[in-house]
Amino acid sequence: MAYTNDDEALQQWPIECRDDALQYLKMSHEMVKKLLEALMGNLGVELDDSNIDVFIGKKMVNMNFYPTCLNPELTVSVGRHSDIGTLTILLQDGIGGLYVKVPEEADMENKGEWVEIPPIPGAIVINVGDMLQIWSNGRYKSAEHRVRTTSTKSRVSIPIFVSPQATQKIAPFPQVVEKDGVARYSEFVFADYMNSFFGNAHDGKKSLEFAKAN
Numbered sequence: 492m493a494y495t496n497d498d499e500a501l502q503q504w505p506i507e508c509r510d511d512a513l514q515y516l517k518m519s520h521e522m523v524k525k526l527l528e529a530l531m532g533n534l535g536v537e538l539d540d541s542n543i544d545v546f547i548g549k550k551m552v553n554m555n556f557y558p559t560c561l562n563p564e565l566t567v568s569v570g571r572h573s574d575i576g577t578l579t580i581l582l583q584d585g586i587g588g589l590y591v592k593v594p595e596e597a598d599m600e601n602k603g604e605w606v607e608i609p610p611i612p613g614a615i616v617i618n619v620g621d622m623l624q625i626w627s628n629g630r631y632k633s634a635e636h637r638v639r640t641t642s643t644k645s646r647v648s649i650p651i652f653v654s655p656q657a658t659q660k661i662a663p664f665p666q667v668v669e670k671d672g673v674a675r676y677s678e679f680v681f682a683d684y685m686n687s688f689f690g691n692a693h694d695g696k697k698s699l700e701f702a703k704a705n
């Protein structure tokens with residue numbers, strides 16, 4: 492059922508924030524569904540009640556607090572990484588400090604550079620996660636990002652990590668593999684991917700090496 496996980500997620504929130512948090516979760520659920528319908532539809536994969544849970548198996552809400560740091564140059568804050576799930580919905584306050592790396596292989600002047608994602612009032616950031624990269628056989632790229640602190644202002648961000656269930660088997664969709672003529676990733680269980688990710692220090696998009704086809 493759509494909101495079973497939201498109830499679980501809500502238990503982490505202070506009681507006076509739960510109404511707002513529930514609105515945020517419900518809004519994110521509908522938005523993620525629409526985004527995935529478009530993204531997967533584009534690859535020839537129809538989303539319906541029978542397979543939606545593969546993509547939105549679990550939602551986890553985090554609350555990140557970044558205190559001021561006297562010498563931000565000496566801290567990592569959040570090191571460069573990609574989120575491992577399907578999509579991440581990120582609400583950030585007005586302080587700034589979130590950077591995304593323009594992929595080296597992008598056909599853009601600033602390829603390889605870190606670009607700040609400025610806070611825009613009323614806007615949220617959506618990150619593609621590693622699982623979407625794998626399902627799409629590498630057509631959608633997970634976003635490599637990092638966070639820097641400042642010496643003057645603390646910062647708060649609230650990501651919702653949308654991911655498969657731990658027991659979900661993951662592999663590139665056959666529809667895409669057929670078109671591409673090659674499977675760029677091998678099949679695995681999501682729990683094993685998580686163990687590999689959390690068992691290693693953040694190192695950009697190295698997390699994806701776990702799934703690379705030989």
Ligand SMILES: O=C(O)CCC(=O)C(=O)O
Pocket residue numbers: 553555569574581583589636637638647648650
């Ligand atoms: O604080 C942010 O803007 C992003 C945090 C983040 O990347 C994460 O929690 O995975």
Ligand SMILES: [Fe+2]
Pocket residue numbers: 572573574636
């Ligand atoms: Fe992240």
